[in-house]
Amino acid sequence: MTPSLLTSRLILRPPQLGDADALALYLNDFEVSGNLARVPYPYLRSDAVAWLGSQRPRPAAEETSFAIELAGVGYVGHIGYQKVGEVPVIGYWLGKPFWGRGIMTEAAIAAIDWFFEASDASDIYSGVFHFNQPSLAIQKRLGFTETGHSTLLCLARGVELEHIDTKLARSVWKARRQ
Numbered sequence: 001m002t003p004s005l006l007t008s009r010l011i012l013r014p015p016q017l018g019d020a021d022a023l024a025l026y027l028n029d030f031e032v033s034g035n036l037a038r039v040p041y042p043y044l045r046s047d048a049v050a051w052l053g054s055q056r057p058r059p060a061a062e063e064t065s066f067a068i069e070l071a072g073v074g075y076v077g078h079i080g081y082q083k084v085g086e087v088p089v090i091g092y093w094l095g096k097p098f099w100g101r102g103i104m105t106e107a108a109i110a111a112i113d114w115f116f117e118a119s120d121a122s123d124i125y126s127g128v129f130h131f132n133q134p135s136l137a138i139q140k141r142l143g144f145t146e147t148g149h150s151t152l153l154c155l156a157r158g159v160e161l162e163h164i165d166t167k168l169a170r171s172v173w174k175a176r177r178q
């Protein structure tokens with residue numbers, strides 16, 4: 001069951017069908033989808049409804065998804081885990097009107113704290129397309145380190161792109177949060 005996590009400005013909660021309009025509005029923006037692997041562009045309301053319909057509560061922390069709600073605004077983005085092979089991978093995006101206010105950093109701290117409590121995994125994996133320096137900077141500030149490069153399909157761009165792979169060790173996170 002996906003819990004709800006409270007931070008000073010945000011609620012991280014299970015995604016719901018009522019998020020479809022906002023989800024479609026913010027993801028139908030190439031500046032958002034063009035930085036993500038599995039989001040098509042254009043992104044229609046029907047894509048949002050189909051994706052939300054597939055988001056069932058899952059028992060594993062490695063497959064948990066959170067809608068991000070900003071106080072006084074509502075749904076503004078998403079952060080979640082998926083299992084790729086055997087490892088947990090974190091992904092995230094925020095609607096463009098809300099960039100640059102520390103919102104994703106705040107959401108990520110809550111989602112990572114929760115994950116390391118809920119799972120016994122030793123690492124969280126992530127990464128960015130090679131041009132996404134803002135997101136890489138956020139990950140590095142959180143304690144992620146680069147582990148190498150790979151290639152990954154970007155659906156919105158319809159091409160395979162160079163991807164910088166990263167990882168956050170539980171030990172690094174614990175040391176930072178003390």
Ligand SMILES: CC(C)(COP(=O)(O)OP(=O)(O)OC[C@H]1O[C@@H](n2cnc3c(N)ncnc32)[C@H](O)[C@@H]1OP(=O)(O)O)[C@@H](O)C(=O)NCCC(=O)NCCS
Nearest residue numbers: 032035092093094099100101102103104105127128135137
């Ligand atoms: C990447 C993304 C999630 C960043 O979200 P964000 O909420 O703007 O990120 P943050 O605000 O936490 O951090 C960005 C900047 O705000 C600054 N910031 C942090 N706390 C802040 C606060 N309380 N008030 C104002 N600014 C703050 C950070 O220092 C950072 O600045 P810098 O990078 O210029 O040094 C967002 O741009 C996005 O969704 N992009 C498209 C999709 C994407 O790239 N997803 C990630 C794929 S790997």
